[in-house]
Amino acid sequence: MKEALRKFKNLKFVRVVGFNRVVLILIIFLMYGLFTLLTPILRNGSSFVNYNRIMSAFNYAYFIGFLGLGVTFVIATGGIDFSIGPVMFCSALISGYCLTTFNLPLWLCILISIAVGSIFGSVGGYFVAYRHLPSFITSLALMQVAKGVGSIFTKTQSVTWPSDNPSISWYRDLVKWNNFPTGFVIFLIVAAICAVILFRTTAGRYMLCLGSNKEAVRLSGVDTRKWEMLAYILCGTLAGIAAIFYVGAYTTVQPGLGDTFNNEAIAACVMGGTSMAGGSASILGTVIGAIIVALMQEGILAMGFTISYQYVLTGLIVLCAVTADITSRKRKN
Amino acid sequence: MMAGQKKKSLVQAVGVQQLVIVGVIVILFAFFSLMSASFRKYTTIITMCSYMYYIMLMAIGVTFPLITGGVDLSIGTGLVCYSIVGSYLMRQMGLPIGIAIAVTIGMGIIFGFVNGIIVAKLNLPPFITTLCTMMIARGLGSILTNGMTGVWPMAGQPGSWCRDILKYKIGDTIYPIGMIIILVLVVIMSIVLNHTRVGRYIIAIGSNKEALKLSGVSVVRWHVMAYVISGFFAGLAAIAYACTFTSITPGTGAGLELDAIGGAIIGGTAMTGGSGSIVGTFLGVCLISLLKTGLPNIGLQANWQQIITGGILIAAVTVDMARRKK
Numbered sequence: 001m002k003e004a005l006r007k008f009k010n011l012k013f014v015r016v017v018g019f020n021r022v023v024l025i026l027i028i029f030l031m032y033g034l035f036t037l038l039t040p041i042l043r044n045g046s047s048f049v050n051y052n053r054i055m056s057a058f059n060y061a062y063f064i065g066f067l068g069l070g071v072t073f074v075i076a077t078g079g080i081d082f083s084i085g086p087v088m089f090c091s092a093l094i095s096g097y098c099l100t101t102f103n104l105p106l107w108l109c110i111l112i113s114i115a116v117g118s119i120f121g122s123v124g125g126y127f128v129a130y131r132h133l134p135s136f137i138t139s140l141a142l143m144q145v146a147k148g149v150g151s152i153f154t155k156t157q158s159v160t161w162p163s164d165n166p167s168i169s170w171y172r173d174l175v176k177w178n179n180f181p182t183g184f185v186i187f188l189i190v191a192a193i194c195a196v197i198l199f200r201t202t203a204g205r206y207m208l209c210l211g212s213n214k215e216a217v218r219l220s221g222v223d224t225r226k227w228e229m230l231a232y233i234l235c236g237t238l239a240g241i242a243a244i245f246y247v248g249a250y251t252t253v254q255p256g257l258g259d260t261f262n263n264e265a266i267a268a269c270v271m272g273g274t275s276m277a278g279g280s281a282s283i284l285g286t287v288i289g290a291i292i293v294a295l296m297q298e299g300i301l302a303m304g305f306t307i308s309y310q311y312v313l314t315g316l317i318v319l320c321a322v323t324a325d326i327t328s329r330k331r332k333n
Numbered sequence: 334m335m336a337g338q339k340k341k342s343l344v345q346a347v348g349v350q351q352l353v354i355v356g357v358i359v360i361l362f363a364f365f366s367l368m369s370a371s372f373r374k375y376t377t378i379i380t381m382c383s384y385m386y387y388i389m390l391m392a393i394g395v396t397f398p399l400i401t402g403g404v405d406l407s408i409g410t411g412l413v414c415y416s417i418v419g420s421y422l423m424r425q426m427g428l429p430i431g432i433a434i435a436v437t438i439g440m441g442i443i444f445g446f447v448n449g450i451i452v453a454k455l456n457l458p459p460f461i462t463t464l465c466t467m468m469i470a471r472g473l474g475s476i477l478t479n480g481m482t483g484v485w486p487m488a489g490q491p492g493s494w495c496r497d498i499l500k501y502k503i504g505d506t507i508y509p510i511g512m513i514i515i516l517v518l519v520v521i522m523s524i525v526l527n528h529t530r531v532g533r534y535i536i537a538i539g540s541n542k543e544a545l546k547l548s549g550v551s552v553v554r555w556h557v558m559a560y561v562i563s564g565f566f567a568g569l570a571a572i573a574y575a576c577t578f579t580s581i582t583p584g585t586g587a588g589l590e591l592d593a594i595g596g597a598i599i600g601g602t603a604m605t606g607g608s609g610s611i612v613g614t615f616l617g618v619c620l621i622s623l624l625k626t627g628l629p630n631i632g633l634q635a636n637w638q639q640i641i642t643g644g645i646l647i648a649a650v651t652v653d654m655a656r657r658k659k
Binding site: 080082127131132133134136137138140141142143144145147148149151152156255256259260263266276306307308309310311312314315316318319322323326 | 458471472587637646
């Protein structure tokens with residue numbers, strides 16, 4: 001048994017993808033099997049397997065995935081960002097309000113959405129990197145600010161993006177085009193770009209180094225503050241992109257919400273093998289983690305449970321993933 | 334010369350930061366009273382007090398994990414969860430209110446204990462641990478009660494004595510006697526923090542955990558204790574919250590903890606741990622509540638409250654960091 005496991009770990013595919021990621025992919029299939037098995041039992045014969053269900057899981061995976069990719073950069077530097085969910089909602093509210101009330105062109109609104117995300121990211125990054133505030137308290141404060149700004153901008157009204165006007169609803173094609181999941185392709189492309197930034201550029205290398213030993217990087221003459229701030233800006237920008245994919249899938253956004261998505265995005269990250277201690281990250285892991293989170297939510301709803309179970313499960317998953325990470329680190333030392 | 338020295342020791346005894354906060358509170362109070370006629374009413378003070386109780390209770394509790402260098406984010410959704418379960422016991426199972434109150438506080442202690450064990454024993458980062466328990470509390474409240482809104486007895490109904498603890502009505506005048514309870518608790522917890530073994534060890538964990546461990550103290554026990562205190566006060570806050578609002582929607586409560594944490598930090602509790610005072614926390618929460626009641630009275634929308642909370646929090650931590658650097 002042990003021998004077989006060792007052999008499996010040494011396979012080329014497993015070494016490239018990483019053992020954790022292979023296990024996660026197996027978990028996806030396991031979950032899928034479990035839901036297929038349990039849904040008919042719990043809901044008198046209704047079936048879990050159908051194309052719409054997969055599409056709906058994908059819709060959820062996109063925006064959680066974009067949020068997760070962003071927060072991966074921040075966690076890699078050893079920080080955390082709890083503001084991404086509300087920032088995403090704030091971006092969607094402001095740009096949607098511009099679209100529906102001020103009748104701005106759609107491309108401009110998409111840019112506004114991304115810009116709002118970047119601004120929140122820059123503010124957070126400034127306070128964390130240049131003012132040395134703890135990242136979790138900064139982002140918690142920004143979370144409240146984002147909720148407030150969103151509500152004030154739209155006068156506490158929910159915003160519904162247009163979905164039937166072909167000239168200004170092409171943003172929906174970014175998510176789904178004639179039943180083809182275009183969003184998944186874009187998501188994978190963005191993930192690939194993120195992987196290149198994190199592992200193949202100076203910026204990414206410095207971010208990872210910051211996470212493992214900030215003092216050493218600083219003493220070697222690098223302006224650590226700049227790179228740390230950049231991680232938060234990337235995170236905010238990706239939250240702005242996530243907003244487009246959120247409205248592309250669901251069209252309506254309500255003010256004052258969004259903080260549950262933080263935890264799901266962070267869950268996707270830590271499940272995927274990004275260490276809470278900083279210094280090691282996995283983009284592929286985050287992608288798989290986002291799919292697991294989305295599949296879990298789809299399964300829970302399909303089996304007839306309420307969304308509250310998803311909250312509890314997400315909490316437990318993050319606890320287990322972080323505990324596992326800490327124990328494995330201890331063993332290595 | 335002698336007089337000068339005496340004056341200095343008085344300032345030192347109270348703390349410069351605390352005196353500054355008192356000054357700011359007085360100035361703001363005067364400002365709001367001048368600007369707005371509605372603020373000058375006696376009922377505004379009563380409303381402010383009712384909104385302050387649960388924040389104050391949470392803040393007194395969360396000061397302890399903050400002093401150990403940690404944080405407790407689970408208190409906000411936690412208090413909603415506990416009070417919903419309490420109301421479920423009363424309404425659906427017909428238990429007396431005494432038991433409901435005991436269970437509400439008990440759940441707080443259990444959550445605090447779990448937080449403490451995970452942080453102290455398993456060495457997980459406190460903010461991620463309590464974020465997870467925050468998430469769990471958020472879901473658990475609606476799962477245990479099938480998503481029903483929690484309703485606590487209103488004025489005049491049987492069991493409404495728990496409201497009278499906070500607001501006592503004689504004739505037509507309401508007296509905010511909850512303030513007396515808060516003041517008593519502030520004194521008790523100040524003594525616990527500064528003059529008992531629990532408090533001293535909790536401060537020591539925040540300033541130098543390793544040294545404390547090496548001197549042979551069982552750190553885990555006292556570290557857990559800090560979170561248990563926080564959970565216990567979240568349980569008390571749950572009752573104050575239930576008595577103020579009577580009906581509680583499951584799944585809410587996220588963000589309430591930030592007012593409490595903000596109050597503690599304004600009051601001089603260091604984000605890095607190792608120092609803090611309950612009196613400071615009390616003043617900090619007074620300041621936050623004053624802003625939250627006063628600003629809508631001078632024409633700012635209620636939505637600004639969230640921005641104010643966020644802004645205050647960032648400002649307080651920035652000042653704290655800058656001061657510590659010096």
